[in-house]
Every structure is written in C-alpha cells, then in structure tokens.
Amino acid sequence: MEGPADVLEVVVMSIVSRGFRGRRRDSNQRLPPGQYLTDDFPVLSAGPTPRISLDDWEFTVVTELGQSHRWSWKELTGLSAESVTADIHCVTRWSKLDTAWRGVSIDTLLADVETAADFALIHSYGGYSTNLPLEDLLDGKAWVAYEYNGQELAPEHGGPARLLVPHLYFWKSAKWVRGIELMPQDFPGFWEQLGYHDYGDPWREQRYQGD
Amino acid sequence: MERRRETATASTLVLDVPGWPGHQPGQHLDVRLTADDGYQAARSYSLAAPADGDRVEITVQRVPDGEVSSYLADATQSDDAVEVRGPVGGWFVWNPQGDSRPVLLVAGGSGVVPLMAMIRSRDGARPAPPFRLIYSVRSPDDRIYDQELRRRATEDGDLDVTFIYTRTAPGGEARPVGRISADDLSMYGFPVVEEPIVYVCGPTGFVERVSDLLIDLGHDPAKIKTERFGPSGP
Known part of the structure; x- marks a missing residue:
C-alpha cells in the first residue's frame, strides 16, 4: 500500500459546467460546504461487519502510562446515559440532520482516568482506527452510542456500540468501537494514513490531506 | 470529455485531465459541477480503468433524482469540462505490481x-x-x-x-x-x-x-x- 503522498494529488480546473443547474434544495444553514442532505443512512465500511458477542464485548481506555480501565457491556450500559440529537456529515458528502442517539458520554468514561495526554487513537473491533485530539472527545462533544432512533444500534451502523463525534466528519465516529488509547502525540488512524485529513472539520471542508 | 453508453442507465465518461498523477485500480475521483451562478455540487465516482496518460475513465450510473449523475450521464457534450480531484481512497485498491495472490x-x-x-x-x-x-x-x-x-x-x-x-x-x-x-x-x-x-x-x-x-x-x-x-x- 502506498503512502498518502502517493495516493493523493490534487488536480483542479476551475470552470463552469455548461447547462448545469443542480437541485438546489439543499440550501440549509446546517449543511456544511460541499455536502448534500439525505434521509437515508448510507453505510460505508472498509471491510466486513464484525460479529461481536455482547458477552465478550468490552471497552478499554488505556492511558499514556499503560493503565487500563475496562467496562463490560453490562457495566457500560449501566452507566448514566444521555440522549443526543445531532447532525452528521460524511466525507463522501452526505449529511443527515437531527439523528437521535443514546449512549454514554466520554466525559463519564474518562472521569476517573488520570491522563496528561493530548491525543486519542480510537480502536474498533475489525481493526479500524481513527485519531483525534483528546479535547474533541471531552466537554459533551463525544459519546459511546448504542442506540439509534430508540432502537439498539444495527451492526452495519456500528452496533453494538460506536463512537459518536458529530462535530467532525463521520469517519471519526468509529463503528464497533472497542477502546481509546490516550497518547502524548498524534498518530494517524486508518483513513488518516490513506490520504484523509488528520482532523476532519466539515465546516472547514477538511476532507483530504492538504485541505 | 467523451461519453460511451454502457447500459440504459450507465455511461462511461473519458476525461482529459492535464497533469493527472496516475492512480491505483479501485481508487475514485471527485467530480464537482458549478452552475453559472456559482452553485456547486460534488460526488465521488470510481475510476473504471488504469490511467492512459492524462485520460481517465469513470462510469456513472444514473440514480433517480441524482443531480450530478444525471448531468454527467445525459447532459454533457464532448467539449464540456468539469472539475475533478483525485485520486481518492487508498484502501479498496489492488496492486498489479506487488500482489500475486488470487x-x-x-x-x-x-x-x-x-x-x-x-x-x-x-x-x-x-x-x-x-x-x-x-x-x-x-x-x-x-x-x-x-x-x-x-x-x-x-x-x-x-x-x-x-x-x-x-x-x-x-x-x-x-x-x-x-x-x-x-x-x-x-x-x-x-x-x-x-x-x-x-x-x-x-x-x-x-x-x-x-x-x-x-x-x-x-x-x-x-x-x-x-x-x-x-x-x-x-
């Protein structure tokens, strides 16, 4: 597999496409640049949907000093949960407004975790990973979500539980999440190693490296 | 750009992209359309063939109500131009040089x-x-x-x-x-x-x-x- 520098080159010609008018029903202030609205919930995953038994499921936070904090499924779902309504934005350009989730705030999970880390690498069942600054997980900005629209989260959407970080492009909201590795330095995750933006702010249209 | 009809609803577009850096099979590119008043819409399409110099191919399946696919599949003429960006995606790719597995x-x-x-x-x-x-x-x-x-x-x-x-x-x-x-x-x-x-x-x-x-x-x-x-x- 080639590195990101080989994968992503940018070729741009700035031109008007003759006769193109477009649909123009997506002029919504809640829609970031370059996005269109969908009522569906498209699925994008790099591999097969992992099969995870709830008996074996666990969520682990590992600090930069190697200290582990673990929650079984029963322990996680026993923590106080929050209902979250959020707009979500996929780097493949669809956005979906007012999606309804329920899950545990990362603030709750990290409340008793001693750390001086600035970065987090999220790990998933199936091998996926994604990175983000720790502060983007804190202060009511991120959850481990296990319900969508009042139902348990379907496997193709990341069930039994996925990260929910709605203020960043949705690849950061890792499906089938299994843990957080806290780190003093940034380390690129799966798509971040393949040419996608390190941070992924949809309002600044940070889709690919160099944006 | 050239268009080749593949089925009733799918067309292949051959695009001349000066300076195209090449790509791996399986990668896609983003196509962005701009109306004369500045309105824009963009979508990703899979590249359908290896690059031939600056010529790249995408095959567009027209989707119902698709604002970009319907324009690309039906409205474009050979001297029309669109904005492209890519190649994008480095996971769903096959490496012709390095991989001998079936x-x-x-x-x-x-x-x-x-x-x-x-x-x-x-x-x-x-x-x-x-x-x-x-x-x-x-x-x-x-x-x-x-x-x-x-x-x-x-x-x-x-x-x-x-x-x-x-x-x-x-x-x-x-x-x-x-x-x-x-x-x-x-x-x-x-x-x-x-x-x-x-x-x-x-x-x-x-x-x-x-x-x-x-x-x-x-x-x-x-x-x-x-x-x-x-x-x-x-």
Missing part, C-alpha cells in the same frame, strides 16, 4: 466499476494472478462492460467471469434466477485454502450478504475489502 471480485450492479479497473490493470501485471469475477445483475440488460468482460474471459485463461441474474436470466442460463448464494461463491470463487484476496463492491445489502457468506465459508475477514454505496435499506 483475486476474487464480487460485484453487485454498478459496483462492478472499480473491479473493472482491477481487471483492466491485469494487462500491466506480469505475471497476473488468477482473477475470478462474480457479477450480480438484475437482468442481462443491466450488465455493464458485458462484451469486454466476455472477450477478456475468452482471451485470458486466468480470468473467469460469472454472471448471477437475480430477476431475469438470458435463455439457456442453467442457474435459476435469485440472490447470490454461498453455493455461487464456492462454485465460482476460489477455495478458502487458496487464500484469495477478496473485493466486494455493491449496494449495502449486497455487500453485507456477500461478506457474511464468505466468512461463513471460512474466508478470513481481514482479506475481504468492501466498498458500499446507497442507503442501508428500510
């Missing part, structure tokens, strides 16, 4: 496009590993690249192409119409012991089903790469 390709509908880029890249791979394509379509009219796939399968002893018809089959087809099954994947794919690398591309439900069947057959989930499109269903 390759199983499983396509649903227009999911065949990035897989066709891999098949067309066989020409540049020496020696090319064996490829098998299992291509599920509703009816014979929905086959994209039909003639080229048949020609390649005839000329290339290491390429097998099998069509799976879900609604209507051509006369003489022995397999009853129906969704792709574990038997289809065993019969027309590679045995698990040959450890093929597998690429599955199609609508979400199709990809979920095929990857589940492959895992049930004993294929290693880590060797299955998927690309999905469309809604998740009801």
Whole structure:
C-alpha cells in the first residue's frame, strides 16, 4: 500500500459546467460546504461487519502510562446515559440532520482516568482506527452510542456500540468501537494514513490531506 | 470529455485531465459541477480503468433524482469540462505490481466499476494472478462492460467471469434466477485454502450478504475489502 503522498494529488480546473443547474434544495444553514442532505443512512465500511458477542464485548481506555480501565457491556450500559440529537456529515458528502442517539458520554468514561495526554487513537473491533485530539472527545462533544432512533444500534451502523463525534466528519465516529488509547502525540488512524485529513472539520471542508 | 453508453442507465465518461498523477485500480475521483451562478455540487465516482496518460475513465450510473449523475450521464457534450480531484481512497485498491495472490471480485450492479479497473490493470501485471469475477445483475440488460468482460474471459485463461441474474436470466442460463448464494461463491470463487484476496463492491445489502457468506465459508475477514454505496435499506 502506498503512502498518502502517493495516493493523493490534487488536480483542479476551475470552470463552469455548461447547462448545469443542480437541485438546489439543499440550501440549509446546517449543511456544511460541499455536502448534500439525505434521509437515508448510507453505510460505508472498509471491510466486513464484525460479529461481536455482547458477552465478550468490552471497552478499554488505556492511558499514556499503560493503565487500563475496562467496562463490560453490562457495566457500560449501566452507566448514566444521555440522549443526543445531532447532525452528521460524511466525507463522501452526505449529511443527515437531527439523528437521535443514546449512549454514554466520554466525559463519564474518562472521569476517573488520570491522563496528561493530548491525543486519542480510537480502536474498533475489525481493526479500524481513527485519531483525534483528546479535547474533541471531552466537554459533551463525544459519546459511546448504542442506540439509534430508540432502537439498539444495527451492526452495519456500528452496533453494538460506536463512537459518536458529530462535530467532525463521520469517519471519526468509529463503528464497533472497542477502546481509546490516550497518547502524548498524534498518530494517524486508518483513513488518516490513506490520504484523509488528520482532523476532519466539515465546516472547514477538511476532507483530504492538504485541505 | 467523451461519453460511451454502457447500459440504459450507465455511461462511461473519458476525461482529459492535464497533469493527472496516475492512480491505483479501485481508487475514485471527485467530480464537482458549478452552475453559472456559482452553485456547486460534488460526488465521488470510481475510476473504471488504469490511467492512459492524462485520460481517465469513470462510469456513472444514473440514480433517480441524482443531480450530478444525471448531468454527467445525459447532459454533457464532448467539449464540456468539469472539475475533478483525485485520486481518492487508498484502501479498496489492488496492486498489479506487488500482489500475486488470487483475486476474487464480487460485484453487485454498478459496483462492478472499480473491479473493472482491477481487471483492466491485469494487462500491466506480469505475471497476473488468477482473477475470478462474480457479477450480480438484475437482468442481462443491466450488465455493464458485458462484451469486454466476455472477450477478456475468452482471451485470458486466468480470468473467469460469472454472471448471477437475480430477476431475469438470458435463455439457456442453467442457474435459476435469485440472490447470490454461498453455493455461487464456492462454485465460482476460489477455495478458502487458496487464500484469495477478496473485493466486494455493491449496494449495502449486497455487500453485507456477500461478506457474511464468505466468512461463513471460512474466508478470513481481514482479506475481504468492501466498498458500499446507497442507503442501508428500510
């Protein structure tokens, strides 16, 4: 597999496409640049949907000093949960407004975790990973979500539980999440190693490296 | 740009992109359209073939109400220009130079496009590993690249192409119409012991089903790469 520098080159010609008018029903202030609205919930995953038994499921936070904090499924779902309504934005350009989730705030999970880390690498069942600054997980900005629209989260959407970080492009909201590795330095995750933006702010249209 | 009609609803566009840096089979590009008042819309499309210098191909399946696909599939003329960016995506790719493992390709509908880029890249791979394509379509009219796939399968002893018809089959087809099954994947794919690398591309439900069947057959989930499109269903 080639590195990101080989994968992503940018070729741009700035031109008007003759006769193109477009649909123009997506002029919504809640829609970031370059996005269109969908009522569906498209699925994008790099591999097969992992099969995870709830008996074996666990969520682990590992600090930069190697200290582990673990929650079984029963322990996680026993923590106080929050209902979250959020707009979500996929780097493949669809956005979906007012999606309804329920899950545990990362603030709750990290409340008793001693750390001086600035970065987090999220790990998933199936091998996926994604990175983000720790502060983007804190202060009511991120959850481990296990319900969508009042139902348990379907496997193709990341069930039994996925990260929910709605203020960043949705690849950061890792499906089938299994843990957080806290780190003093940034380390690129799966798509971040393949040419996608390190941070992924949809309002600044940070889709690919160099944006 | 040139347009080549593939089926009633799919067209291939050949774009001249000065300075195109080349790409790997399986990657896509972003197409952005701009109206004369500045309104813009962009979508990603799979590259359908290896680059030929500055010429790249995408195949666009017109989707109902698709504001970009309908423009690309129907409205464009040969001297029209669009903005492109890419190549994008570095996971769902096959490396013609470095990978000698057998390759199983499983396509649903227009999911065949990035897989066709891999098949067309066989020409540049020496020696090319064996490829098998299992291509599920509703009816014979929905086959994209039909003639080229048949020609390649005839000329290339290491390429097998099998069509799976879900609604209507051509006369003489022995397999009853129906969704792709574990038997289809065993019969027309590679045995698990040959450890093929597998690429599955199609609508979400199709990809979920095929990857589940492959895992049930004993294929290693880590060797299955998927690309999905469309809604998740009801």
